[in-house]
Amino acid sequence: MSPRFTLDPFIEQYAHRTSSMLSSQIRDLLAVTARPDIISMAGGLPFTQAFDPEVILRTVRRVLEEDYAAALQYGPTDGYAPLKHSLVEVMREEGTVCFPEDIMITNGAQQGLEIITKIFINPGDHIIVEAPSYVGALNSFQSYQPRIHAVDMDEAGMIIDRLRVMLRELDAGGNHVKFIYTIPNFQNPAGITLSTERRAQLIEAARDYDCLIVEDNPYGLLRFEGTAGPTLRSMDRERVIYLGTLSKIFSAGMRIGWIAAPHPILNKLLLAKQSADLCTSSFTQRIAHIYFSEEDWRGQVRRLLEIYRNRCHAMLSAMDEHLSGLAEWTRPEGGFFLWASLPDYVNTSEMLASAIGMKVAYVPGSGFFPGEGGENCMRLNYSYADDEMAEEGIKRLAKVIKREVSLAKALGLDKRS
Amino acid sequence: MSPRFTLDPFIEQYAHRTSSMLSSQIRDLLAVTARPDIISMAGGLPFTQAFDPEVILRTVRRVLEEDYAAALQYGPTDGYAPLKHSLVEVMREEGTVCFPEDIMITNGAQQGLEIITKIFINPGDHIIVEAPSYVGALNSFQSYQPRIHAVDMDEAGMIIDRLRVMLRELDAGGNHVKFIYTIPNFQNPAGITLSTERRAQLIEAARDYDCLIVEDNPYGLLRFEGTAGPTLRSMDRERVIYLGTLSKIFSAGMRIGWIAAPHPILNKLLLAKQSADLCTSSFTQRIAHIYFSEEDWRGQVRRLLEIYRNRCHAMLSAMDEHLSGLAEWTRPEGGFFLWASLPDYVNTSEMLASAIGMKVAYVPGSGFFPGEGGENCMRLNYSYADDEMAEEGIKRLAKVIKREVSLAKALGLDKRS
Numbered sequence: 007m008s009p010r011f012t013l014d015p016f017i018e019q020y021a022h023r024t025s026s027m028l029s030s031q032i033r034d035l036l037a038v039t040a041r042p043d044i045i046s047m048a049g050g051l052p053f054t055q056a057f058d059p060e061v062i063l064r065t066v067r068r069v070l071e072e073d074y075a076a077a078l079q080y081g082p083t084d085g086y087a088p089l090k091h092s093l094v095e096v097m098r099e100e101g102t103v104c105f106p107e108d109i110m111i112t113n114g115a116q117q118g119l120e121i122i123t124k125i126f127i128n129p130g131d132h133i134i135v136e137a138p139s140y141v142g143a144l145n146s147f148q149s150y151q152p153r154i155h156a157v158d159m160d161e162a163g164m165i166i167d168r169l170r171v172m173l174r175e176l177d178a179g180g181n182h183v184k185f186i187y188t189i190p191n192f193q194n195p196a197g198i199t200l201s202t203e204r205r206a207q208l209i210e211a212a213r214d215y216d217c218l219i220v221e222d223n224p225y226g227l228l229r230f231e232g233t234a235g236p237t238l239r240s241m242d243r244e245r246v247i248y249l250g251t252l253s254k255i256f257s258a259g260m261r262i263g264w265i266a267a268p269h270p271i272l273n274k275l276l277l278a279k280q281s282a283d284l285c286t287s288s289f290t291q292r293i294a295h296i297y298f299s300e301e302d303w304r305g306q307v308r309r310l311l312e313i314y315r316n317r318c319h320a321m322l323s324a325m326d327e328h329l330s331g332l333a334e335w336t337r338p339e340g341g342f343f344l345w346a347s348l349p350d351y352v353n354t355s356e357m358l359a360s361a362i363g364m365k366v367a368y369v370p371g372s373g374f375f376p377g378e379g380g381e382n383c384m385r386l387n388y389s390y391a392d393d394e395m396a397e398e399g400i401k402r403l404a405k406v407i408k409r410e411v412s413l414a415k416a417l418g419l420d421k422r423s
Numbered sequence: 424m425s426p427r428f429t430l431d432p433f434i435e436q437y438a439h440r441t442s443s444m445l446s447s448q449i450r451d452l453l454a455v456t457a458r459p460d461i462i463s464m465a466g467g468l469p470f471t472q473a474f475d476p477e478v479i480l481r482t483v484r485r486v487l488e489e490d491y492a493a494a495l496q497y498g499p500t501d502g503y504a505p506l507k508h509s510l511v512e513v514m515r516e517e518g519t520v521c522f523p524e525d526i527m528i529t530n531g532a533q534q535g536l537e538i539i540t541k542i543f544i545n546p547g548d549h550i551i552v553e554a555p556s557y558v559g560a561l562n563s564f565q566s567y568q569p570r571i572h573a574v575d576m577d578e579a580g581m582i583i584d585r586l587r588v589m590l591r592e593l594d595a596g597g598n599h600v601k602f603i604y605t606i607p608n609f610q611n612p613a614g615i616t617l618s619t620e621r622r623a624q625l626i627e628a629a630r631d632y633d634c635l636i637v638e639d640n641p642y643g644l645l646r647f648e649g650t651a652g653p654t655l656r657s658m659d660r661e662r663v664i665y666l667g668t669l670s671k672i673f674s675a676g677m678r679i680g681w682i683a684a685p686h687p688i689l690n691k692l693l694l695a696k697q698s699a700d701l702c703t704s705s706f707t708q709r710i711a712h713i714y715f716s717e718e719d720w721r722g723q724v725r726r727l728l729e730i731y732r733n734r735c736h737a738m739l740s741a742m743d744e745h746l747s748g749l750a751e752w753t754r755p756e757g758g759f760f761l762w763a764s765l766p767d768y769v770n771t772s773e774m775l776a777s778a779i780g781m782k783v784a785y786v787p788g789s790g791f792f793p794g795e796g797g798e799n800c801m802r803l804n805y806s807y808a809d810d811e812m813a814e815e816g817i818k819r820l821a822k823v824i825k826r827e828v829s830l831a832k833a834l835g836l837d838k839r840s
Contacts, residue, residue: 290706
């Protein structure tokens with residue numbers, strides 16, 4: 007997998023930025039863990055089996071009846087206008103007021119991250135992220151060579167006192183922060199939600215230091231417990247760039263995300279989107295539009311919530327049973343992931359090989375940090391595995407951890423720290 | 424339309440590269456020329472009406488039957504493997520031997536241009552393009568701030584003697600050229616094809632100065648006259664990065680393009696694609712795969728050729744009748760475009776307003792040059808307008824040009840140069 011072992015005759019030719027573009031551990035792992043005998047909690051996949059293919063076929067038929075030639079044609083760079091109206095409805099479901107003209111449609115939210123970074127970041131610029139944070143975002147950021155600062159989280163999300171210390175110190179050194187990146191709901195990978203109080207404090211801190219906020223909200227509608235806080239975008243339209251996606255509530259395979267942003271920023275993003283890929287698929291945008299305006303998408307989200315709630319509970323029960331005393335973990339109220347911390351003398355990256363040997367997989371924590379951190383942690387995904395697989399997967403994981411802990415104790419490594 | 428007139432509170436925040444990201448004239452124009460009373464030869468649209476929607480519906484049904492859950496799911500970053508086999512077949516149709524492992528699937532060929540530029544170009548690096556060249560490519564290139572050098576074309580394509588002079592001068596100044604970008608077949612915008620002899624000379628020049636070649640070949644299979652030359656990729660697999668697309672022979676709305684490149688370069692491109700958008704739509708990739716493996720796509724290409732040949736001839740006849748003595752133009756053997764040159768005292772950008780007043784549109788030539796050039800030229804598209812529209816459009820255009828020429832003569836501007 008690794009290009010390091012390839013003799014590359016072009017090595018002198020690449021742009022400097024490629025030296026900070028490293029392959030994501032998650033992606034490399036997916037290749038291995040796709041083997042059917044491995045129970046993988048490493049992915050981040052929505053459970054697309056929960057869809058009725060008849061609904062999709064019916065939707066496509068309607069798209070073709072309406073205007074097949076336009077569905078097969080290039081479309082406007084900023085997106086298919088009627089779909090923007092549907093996305094306004096989706097955002098309203100979370101209590102966020104947004105207008106179609108505030109929206110640009112992207113090829114998944116990942117493209118939003120890429121082009122936001124492209125228009126804002128010069129090499130050496132400063133940005134702030136949560137620790138841990140989404141690998142895909144870190145990849146996009148790093149490819150434009152900023153200095154990335156990470157703020158620790160607790161059970162209520164990013165610790166705003168620490169954010170303020172960081173902002174103050176950077177400011178004292180004459181360094182302005184271009185943006186603060188956050189996933190406020192059921193964060194990937196931590197499964198933590200930013201409390202309502204902290205949301206207000208985050209906005210205030212960003213105002214005090216005149217930073218933009220990039221709010222990435224892929225899981226917002228996938229809350230299966232507790233009460234939703236307001237989106238940051240609904241609290242400050244002029245400071246927050248919002249990223250949405252249909253990948254978790256409709257289909258990741260359609261590649262539809264969107265950005266809601268202040269209009270001058272949208273103008274710049276439009277130029278970046280134009281050079282990135284001209285436009286998002288007219289075909290899938292029209293499918294999404296018909297689906298969200300004619301089908302019972304809210305009913306489908308309720309069905310998904312039921313599934314994800316059960317799967318999350320199944321995994322938490324299995325963890326309570328098999329991992330108590332061996333690890334600590336977060337208890338998400340929605341989304342796809344939870345975050346487990348092992349004794350600090352266990353290195354989850356090093357342990358992964360034996361886990362795969364025991365036919366179970368997870369994502370080691372260190373990949374979610376721009377610098378050091380998370381070496382004793384792991385991300386576990388519960389959205390894709392059914393109850394039985396979760397129980398069996400956690401059992402195998404417990405065995406792997408126990409063996410690792412015994413080994414460490416035998417070698418006296420547990421006394422090191 | 425223009426962000427220049429917006430009071431932008433974020434103006435100090437953008438990355439330096441945004442100053443070289445300018446809105447494409449073509450895209451801005453599309454907005455105006457979509458008005459139904461205007462005959463637009465400004466677009467570059469394939470004639471998607473020529474498709475049978477029943478074929479598309481049947482293809483989608485097969486995709487859903489085969490594996491609906493996978494079609495709705497994330498896919499591998501490098502693309503859906505079975506589709507790569509279909510693309511190998513498409514390339515073989517042009518006599519190019521390629522293997523599935525040489526291919527990465529992209530969100531249209533435009534994304535290929537973007538990520539190639541991203542992995543190769545540092546600000547200030549040198550690249551060479553044809554003059555004129557494709558606006559979308561120039562946009563991607565400029566957003567990474569290279570120095571772009573343009574080589575004139577004649578009726579046989581890029582003038583290799585001039586390319587050699589340029590390469591020699593740059594080399595003498597200690598400047599290496601990262602890549603030479605060419606559209607060898609029915610070039611956009613010039614409608615010119617690189618002769619077989621020149622292809623060999625181009626490869627030789629690139630070897631002598633150790634440059635890569637980026638071969639952009641969207642129209643290769645749309646040859647309705649004459650004999651095809653070999654693709655550059657088929658002449659040098661280790662030096663040529665090939666860009667293909669299904670936008671012209673299948674559907675632009677599906678957003679499927681691909682890159683065939685040496686493997687070490689593919690490894691780097693994979694990282695760029697990952698941060699750009701994770702993956703291309705699983706849904707449209709599966710549709711394309713079924714379409715190209717089960718439907719008569721070669722028959723469909725033949726039907727398209729018939730249509731485009733007739734439309735090209737209709738436009739050329741109308742031009743012979745109405746524009747003789749007023750302009751000169753290229754006679755394409757395929758593709759979508761021809762290039763017309765007016766007397767050198769006519770500025771086609773300035774003339775555009777009166778053309779739109781006369782309900783006809785074209786793309787002014789200057790936008791296709793990275794620096795100066797093409798001010799008296801225009802690109803005309805014949806793929807989308809039927810015979811009657813072409814005749815009427817050219818008639819209107821002749822009136823506009825005659826008026827402009829008379830005005831220039833009355834003012835004595837024709838004596839200037």
